[in-house]
Amino acid sequence: MLECEVAGEKVLLLAERAMFWPARATLFVADFHLGKAASFRRAGIPLPSGTTAENVERLGRAIDRTHATRVTFLGDFLHSKQGRTESTLDRFGAWRAARADVAMTLVRGNHDAKAGDPPAAWDMRCIDAGEVEGPFVLNHEPGPMVGGYALAGHIHPAVRLTGDNESLRLPCFWFGARHGVLPAFGAFTGHAEVRPGRGDQVFVIAERDVVRVA
Amino acid sequence: MLDEDGRYRVKDASIAKRHRMSIGTIVSDAAVNVCFRRGKRLGNVEESFIARLSPGDHFIFAGQLLEFMRLDNMVAYVKPGKSGSAIIPRWDGGKCPLSSEVADSIRELLELHIEGRENEPETRAVARLLKLQHKWSRIPKRGEMLVEQVQTREGHHIFFYPFAGRQVHMGLSALLSWRLSKVRAATFSLAFNDYGFELVSRERFELIPLLKAGLLSTDSLLEDMLASLNAAELSKRQFREIARVAGLVFQGYPGQPKTNKQVQATSGLIWEVFARWDPANPLLGQSEREVLERQLEFSRLGEALRRIAATPVLLRQVHKPSPFAFPIMVGRFREKLTSEKLADRIARMQLEYDRAEPPANAVTPPKAGVRSPEHQGDLFA
Numbered sequence: 318m319l320e321c322e323v324a325g326e327k328v329l330l331l332a333e334r335a336m337f338w339p340a341r342a343t344l345f346v347a348d349f350h351l352g353k354a355a356s357f358r359r360a361g362i363p364l365p366s367g368t369t370a371e372n373v374e375r376l377g378r379a380i381d382r383t384h385a386t387r388v389t390f391l392g393d394f395l396h397s398k399q400g401r402t403e404s405t406l407d408r409f410g411a412w413r414a415a416r417a418d419v420a421m422t423l424v425r426g427n428h429d430a431k432a433g434d435p436p437a438a439w440d441m442r443c444i445d446a447g448e449v450e451g452p453f454v455l456n457h458e459p460g461p462m463v464g465g466y467a468l469a470g471h472i473h474p475a476v477r478l479t480g481d482n483e484s485l486r487l488p489c490f491w492f493g494a495r496h497g498v499l500p501a502f503g504a505f506t507g508h509a510e511v512r513p514g515r516g517d518q519v520f521v522i523a524e525r526d527v528v529r530v531a
Numbered sequence: 532m533l534d535e536d537g538r539y540r541v542k543d544a545s546i547a548k549r550h551r552m553s554i555g556t557i558v559s560d561a562a563v564n565v566c567f568r569r570g571k572r573l574g575n576v577e578e579s580f581i582a583r584l585s586p587g588d589h590f591i592f593a594g595q596l597l598e599f600m601r602l603d604n605m606v607a608y609v610k611p612g613k614s615g616s617a618i619i620p621r622w623d624g625g626k627c628p629l630s631s632e633v634a635d636s637i638r639e640l641l642e643l644h645i646e647g648r649e650n651e652p653e654t655r656a657v658a659r660l661l662k663l664q665h666k667w668s669r670i671p672k673r674g675e676m677l678v679e680q681v682q683t684r685e686g687h688h689i690f691f692y693p694f695a696g697r698q699v700h701m702g703l704s705a706l707l708s709w710r711l712s713k714v715r716a717a718t719f720s721l722a723f724n725d726y727g728f729e730l731v732s733r734e735r736f737e738l739i740p741l742l743k744a745g746l747l748s749t750d751s752l753l754e755d756m757l758a759s760l761n762a763a764e765l766s767k768r769q770f771r772e773i774a775r776v777a778g779l780v781f782q783g784y785p786g787q788p789k790t791n792k793q794v795q796a797t798s799g800l801i802w803e804v805f806a807r808w809d810p811a812n813p814l815l816g817q818s819e820r821e822v823l824e825r826q827l828e829f830s831r832l833g834e835a836l837r838r839i840a841a842t843p844v845l846l847r848q849v850h851k852p853s854p855f856a857f858p859i860m861v862g863r864f865r866e867k868l869t870s871e872k873l874a875d876r877i878a879r880m881q882l883e884y885d886r887a888e889p890p891a892n893a894v895t896p897p898k899a900g901v902r903s904p905e906h907q908g909d910l911f912a
Contacts, residue, residue, distance in 0.1 A: 354804070361543065361546035362778065363779075364801065364804055364805075365805060365809030365812065367807075367808035367809075368804065368808065371808075476882055476883065477882075478877060478880035478882055478883070479880055479881060479883055480876065480880040480881070481685055481686060481879075483718055483720060483867060483869075484880075485876065485877070485880065487873075487877075504804075504807075505800065505804050506800075507800050512883060513884060513885060514885050519882055521877065523873040523874050523877055524872075524873050526873075528874055528877050530880075530882045531882045531884075
């Protein structure tokens, strides 16, 4: 866990690809994409199962490490309608039931608009982008927002690092002056390379560590 | 696909259709049509070539000097170029390896050249370079393998010249860097051509004890080779073809083409998912096998290594890259192989910033050019 300051607040960045805000004991997670592999399987593309189990296990680990009492999903929690298969929903539902003490909020993203809200039994508060919480505005698509520092996901950011003779592309946390973007949480998600500006704070995820690169 | 009374049937007609479309796919680089603005079509060229051009670049195509304007939906729009230097598209000719017969005669010719016993027009043309090579380093005789070590700003280079052809060199470079990286944690950058290959690392390796300890040995060749392929992620690239034929990556219906870049991204992602959650998947095994057999010509590689192991090594320390080394060094196609921890590598790297962006604490608007990643080859986005 790496400590840094975003919008004047102390936050902790986790290699589990989540951000923890101690002042409100809140864990922020972007682009969970529950059921993505399942929706590929539904379409006849035989992907192995295991991604949901890993996602859920990793989220549980992040909650345990931070003792978060709230989890806020910054959009794209469910991947698609086709991905709402029984086994995927059962798996997450069972996990949710075991973690009933954690309050969960979903800021609806573009995928959620089509995939629909999670089952009511999961007890997740679903809101549209723009809700203000402390200095933060909860959002899905990155961009400056009125009312505070916007936290978002959506673009699955990764940055390129170059050395004398080598180059690496790694998923990252990217905090600009007025808005920040979290890495995609889901195990089966790609990345898009972004080019941060000077003065931005950038942290890459290197296996089990978070490393500050700018 | 579902089991019904003991037989597998495809339940969904659209899946069957997609599967039939993928069968028999001949995997090649996507071709881009080259057209004038008004729409006159000149021909087509590989996407990989066009992807390297930026608007305003000149290239020669269909016998004309053209200026590249933009790429739109797999069509490259061009206009007649003004005079000046232009790039000539190259096709895969450079990837066709030397046969061992040709390689042997080249070595014979070189040997005759040092002894002054030949007078071929080709060697005369490069006589000055060969002289320089012999002076700075050495031109190897047929019974020797030349190895050069040189230090430049890029790091420590080791050049091997087995004259065994490009494919074999690709395999040998992965193999040797893998073996060296087991001696000491290091990151190698690999390059190769038909004559030799190069390993570049940040630290110097003392070769003589390593050679004595069996760096070039043929023991456990298959195991080391497979391990090095994975370390260099060579099979990940091969997997792209397999994923395409197997229907894991959907190419789109005819008439609605997607660009190849997106497919590359998803086949890499699918490879990662398979490698992690289904490592025994036969498709992964197939991609390893295809790399070994098709790309590296494993049997030739074994043969070449046996020959090299039996050949005396001529090790030269050179002050600057020799004429033999130069074309390998500037070769664009480079592979990486590392045994270092990621965090250690990051420590010496720098972030690539947005060049268009002013320095200082300017507001970062969302990048217009960033395509949202969930659309990459995703059927449902």
